[in-house]
Amino acid sequence: MFVSYTNPKNRMLPNRDTMKISRRISEVPMSGIRKMFDLAGPDSINLGLGEPDLAPPSEAIEGMNRAASAGLNKYGPTAGIPELRDAVAKRYSMYGDLKGSNIMITPSGSSALLEITQSMVDPGDDVLIPSPGFVIYGPHAQLAGGSYTEYRLTEGDFQPDIDDIQSKIKPNTKMIVVTTPSNPTGGVLDEQTYKALCDIAADKDITILSDEVYDSFVYEGKHISFMNQLDKAVVVNGFSKMMAVTGWRMGFICANEEVMESLIRMQYHVCASPNMPAQYGILEALPNIEPYLENARSVFKARRDLISKRINEIPGMSIIPPKGAFYAFPSYDLDMPSAELANELARNGLICTPGSAFGKYGENHLRFSYAADEKKIEEGMNILEKVIGRLR
Template sequence: MRSFTDRVSEIDSSGIRKMFEAAGNGSINLGIGEPDVPTPAHVCDAAMDAIREGYTRYTAGAGVPELRVALSEKFLHDNNISVSPDEIIVTSGASEALHISLQALVEPGDDVLIPDPGFVSYMALSRIAGGRVISVPLVDLCLDPDVVAEQITRNTKVLIVNSPSNPCGTVQSRKEIQAFAELAEDHDFTIISDEVYEFCIYEGEHVSPAEFTDNVVTVNAASKTYAMTGWRLGYLAARPEYIEQFHKVHQYVQACANSVAQMAVLAAITGPQDCVTEMRDRFKQRRDILLGGLREMDIECVTPAGAFYVFPRVGDGDRTAADLAERGVITVPGSAFGIYGAEHIRMSYATSEANIVRALDRMRGGF
């Protein structure tokens, strides 16, 4: 019998994938974690030009210099943070950025504080890095600085912050983000700030912890902002001492991010941004339809101010998701995102309004 490492074999495969596998023909899929629109045409054109112009080789390990310059300008313009191109690594999606950060920061036995419920990768990647996962229960679906503070020990190495949140859709306030930054300074740990939904905020503002502290790795991607999930292009920013170590992991697991995707994202970031605002406006309308329908059914639901998910409290999330799947509506049970998500389901509204309306019809009478 072949043996595999505990840190890998003990990980459960993603609960999201399991729901997709269970989906019958004709099901309406509200389990999706990606925009339903195509990548903007000018971005696709830039990729085709890049192929024809021969951008088909390894690039600089940290990424094409022009892209890192553009990202450095983006950080200043959108996030009010000043990072030089040398403080940026272009990665294969935000996923790789999370992975290389955790690999370089977490020693076996170190504590990684993660929001619970939180994005599925945080627990898995922390364990793969040998870390001890500490689930921080959310308060009203937000990470509360006082609850975080209670979990901090001498072993705390990393706190993962994700605003807007997957799966909750909630957006942390400026005051909360500043409080996390102060905790990181006072207790000398690193915040990994996953900002992949920053473009998708309907109420409130997006605030990066890097505005307040250098103890932070800012992770982002083109995946959601420009409807580019399949292109696998993300990036991170951090101070040079971090970059030096992260780069070693990146170099050996990835060499560099996809060359064509880098040129496409350069066009996305430096080109017109109306595609992003249009997508956000469309998502907001869909959110309101879904939220309105759920509230008519008296389902308890925090108003999500960002991302493209609602996370209603339904009692037994596993049972509800299974019942809904039988009625042809695919959702994700909240337990997929941590033990404190078990009373919820995640519903994505990154699908057409017609699908949302049909899904609500199928749900009526079942609650």
């Protein structure tokens, strides 16, 4: 019998007594990011989305379609097709002597992060995660039976606070997660902090998990990658943001060959192999992706300048223009929790994300995505200006 789950009358909610949902997943909260969408009207300005609004490279779409039409619709190699692993290694060869065997194609950056924690974190281990930071690192540590501790990012330029990290390292600290460029802050790791993190990893024998999914979007300075530190780091990256294909679910991991052997075994048990046609699409676009990315960077940089200028013109709000990703993470001086302020903005037609959704050190900030056109950014900032003015 067909049961429509979209009809609430037919929806069967899991019953903890009869369905035996694991404590592991019951204790992991849902992300707060999507809650704002429920409060806002249909004509709201949406600066809440973490995905590029640009079209994907046409080569990627054509390549994927061609692969599907040619019958490449079966399971593939667990670590991804060798041609794509080689192409990724070649693209990132400026960071070291990378080979296809250092790369595994994954069904998204998110699942790459999960596979790494499942492969490296044991029950009882603790993982240091950035705060404010991307929302899935902590739950992933918990799902592996471990725990997590939030470390602070410095205010303004949002670098990992090395003193705070040092003070939170315990005998069971297994891993430090670093995100550069950062979601939600747009901060880009600087050389000095990078070196300090490498020293900590070497001295204390702690693995760095570096999430670099926004590496294509750096507007000032340069991206520093942990791909040249594979003795102590595992790197996650992906194609969602790079090629504006968030729905394709395509990511990759860069790791040394010893770690890679375990990760491939983990991925076999997660999904057997990543999406075949999508890999051929990515393969078609990747070698000549630079002009596409240059255009994307110039579009996003202009929007970054616009949103930073508009925010800094609002009394009580301030931001140092972020150097990377496509998020603005300004602070505000109202005595009001960010969740409440974001709700008030949503009721007035502007969707953004409260800083507190990204951890305890995210409070008193809002996250605006500027993966939206300039007209939307202007209209959104008009609403922000009006609401903040009224609340002050």
